[in-house]
Amino acid sequence: MCGVFGIYGVEEAANYTYFGLYALQHRGQESAGIVVYDGKKVKEWKGLGLVSEVFNEEILKNLSGYISIGHVRYSTTGSTILQNVQPFCVNFAKKTLAIAHNGNLVNAYQIRCELEEDGHIFQTTMDSEVIVHLIVKNLKKGLVNAIIETMKRIRGAYSILLLYEDTLVAFRDPWGFRPLSFGMFNGGYVIASETCAFDLIGVQYLRDIEPGEILIIDKEGPKSYKAFKKEKFNLSHCVFEFIYFARPDSYIFNKNVYLIRKNLGKNLYKECPLQADFVMPFPDSGNYAAIGYSQASGLPIEFAMIRNHYIGRTFIQPSEKIRNISVKMKLNPVKDILRGKEVIVIDDSLVRGTTSRNRLKSIKEAGAKKIHFLLSCPPLRFPCFFGIDFPSSAELIAHKHSVEEIRKFLDIDTLYYLSIEGLLSAVEELRDKVCLACFTGEYPIEVDFSFRKDIAEI
Ligand SMILES: O=P(O)(O)OC[C@H]1O[C@H](OP(=O)(O)OP(=O)(O)O)[C@H](O)[C@@H]1O
Ligand SMILES: NC(=O)CC[C@H](N)C(=O)O
Numbered sequence: 024m025c026g027v028f029g030i031y032g033v034e035e036a037a038n039y040t041y042f043g044l045y046a047l048q049h050r051g052q053e054s055a056g057i058v059v060y061d062g063k064k065v066k067e068w069k070g071l072g073l074v075s076e077v078f079n080e081e082i083l084k085n086l087s088g089y090i091s092i093g094h095v096r097y098s099t100t101g102s103t104i105l106q107n108v109q110p111f112c113v114n115f116a117k118k119t120l121a122i123a124h125n126g127n128l129v130n131a132y133q134i135r136c137e138l139e140e141d142g143h144i145f146q147t148t149m150d151s152e153v154i155v156h157l158i159v160k161n162l163k164k165g166l167v168n169a170i171i172e173t174m175k176r177i178r179g180a181y182s183i184l185l186l187y188e189d190t191l192v193a194f195r196d197p198w199g200f201r202p203l204s205f206g207m208f209n210g211g212y213v214i215a216s217e218t219c220a221f222d223l224i225g226v227q228y229l230r231d232i233e234p235g236e237i238l239i240i241d242k243e244g245p246k247s248y249k250a251f252k253k254e255k256f257n258l259s260h261c262v263f264e265f266i267y268f269a270r271p272d273s274y275i276f277n278k279n280v281y282l283i284r285k286n287l288g289k290n291l292y293k294e295c296p297l298q299a300d301f302v303m304p305f306p307d308s309g310n311y312a313a314i315g316y317s318q319a320s321g322l323p324i325e326f327a328m329i330r331n332h333y334i335g336r337t338f339i340q341p342s343e344k345i346r347n348i349s350v351k352m353k354l355n356p357v358k359d360i361l362r363g364k365e366v367i368v369i370d371d372s373l374v375r376g377t378t379s380r381n382r383l384k385s386i387k388e389a390g391a392k393k394i395h396f397l398l399s400c401p402p403l404r405f406p407c408f409f410g411i412d413f414p415s416s417a418e419l420i421a422h423k424h425s426v427e428e429i430r431k432f433l434d435i436d437t438l439y440y441l442s443i444e445g446l447l448s449a450v451e452e453l454r455d456k457v458c459l460a461c462f463t464g465e466y467p468i469e470v471d472f473s474f475r476k477d478i479a480e481i
């Protein structure tokens with residue numbers, strides 16, 4: 024998953040982009056970049072690491088301009104190397120095109136091979152680069168038509184920002200996998216992955232970029248186009264954005280994430296009403312379902328697992344060794360609260376089992392007498408090909424093991440996963456418009472199970 028932020032028609036655009044990326048840091052921790060246009064020149068700065076590590080005041084001072092796009096990356100195709108930092112920029116015919124992509128394409132490698140046969144030279148190993156090649160190849164038909172041609176060719180998840188000459192462009196795949204919001208600010212416009220990036224700056228939210236929409240913003244203002252006039256697509260908003268990925272203060276797909284997570288917790292109580300001394304979350308993303316469970320059950324909530332604020336998300340870190348150390352560093356139990364108690368521990372998800380295996384053991388060692396572990400989503404059994412780096416099926420603990428086997432492995436008293444129905448009822452009227460593929464194995468578009476993240480590198 025990644026975060027994208029773009030701004031048009033505002034002085035010090037790069038500074039605002041920096042703040043926007045800061046608010047979107049939870050969507051990608053591997054690298055960050057900003058590209059800006061000042062009416063004459065395009066300037067860029069990017070690097071590996073967090074937004075705060077890549078940028079400083081001095082760097083931002085040199086990024087003057089009134090149109091800017093930025094990106095925080097969590098790699099899904101192409102490893103974490105400098106060449107793969109986004110926004111990705113190309114120069115051609117005295118012009119510059121920069122792209123910031125959130126999502127993942129399922130047919131990028133096939134397109135890349137065809138383009139390479141035609142003589143195209145690639146600079147990165149990301150799926151996102153094929154989009155740039157296709158747009159440039161079709162540019163003689165005009166920018167909008169070039170994007171339409173490209174959207175007809177690529178398949179998968181894409182919420183995209185482009186900076187091209189004096190124009191900011193946003194477009195989104197017709198399935199609507201990833202969020203993308205549009206707002207107004209200081210006489211200019213802002214587009215971001217999540218509305219939490221709007222709040223920080225004081226942007227007025229206008230609407231979401233529609234699935235299949237192309238929005239062009241230039242000196243004449245915003246103009247919207249539809250890429251697909253006849254074709255029908257089943258809306259497939261990523262339900263995992265609600266469960267884990269997005270920030271609880273954001274509105275995505277027109278819904279507040281916090282409230283949905285609370286619904287998930289309430290539904291957990293309906294399905295699995297337990298009694299215990301208290302409910303406790305694995306922070307951060309377990310917090311809101313735990314509040315929902317506590318409110319529905321009347322049981323008190325305790326924050327018996329303390330989170331170190333100087334460590335980010337562990338699941339999205341690329342190596343298992345680092346994830347294991349990070350989980351320990353991140354969550355530490357409060358022994359005096361746990362000793363002799365029967366506890367209901369709630370987390371949003373169990374992916375590889377790194378957090379649960381490691382931290383439930385620490386709760387036991389702290390002296391808890393009984394542990395019930397509840398998850399606010401169904402078992403994750405299938406990989407994601409649409410922008411979340413869910414490992415291959417083999418790495419997903421629920422792919423090969425039954426709930427009872429996992430319970431035994433975790434050495435706890437109860438293990439319960441929310442049902443698909445419990446998940447769907449929590450998202451209310453979006454129930455027919457969400458992707459559930461990582462739970463059900465029913466992919467909204469055809470996928471290739473032989474896909475590998477390093478497909479262009481091996
Ligand atoms: O089974 P695992 O492989 O451990 O993955 C699942 C865990 O990873 C995520 O937390 P993360 O630390 O990434 O972020 P959070 O602070 O938002 O909960 C998620 O919330 C689970 O706690
Ligand atoms: N998670 C994402 O949205 C990643 C975008 C793109 N596929 C990349 O790997 O850079």
Ligand code: SF4
Binds near residue numbers: 261263264409462
């Ligand atoms: S497979 Fe899962 S993580 Fe991927 S888009 Fe669908 S719901 Fe989201």
Ligand SMILES: [Mg+2]
Binds near residue numbers: 305306307308370378
């Ligand atoms: Mg977590």
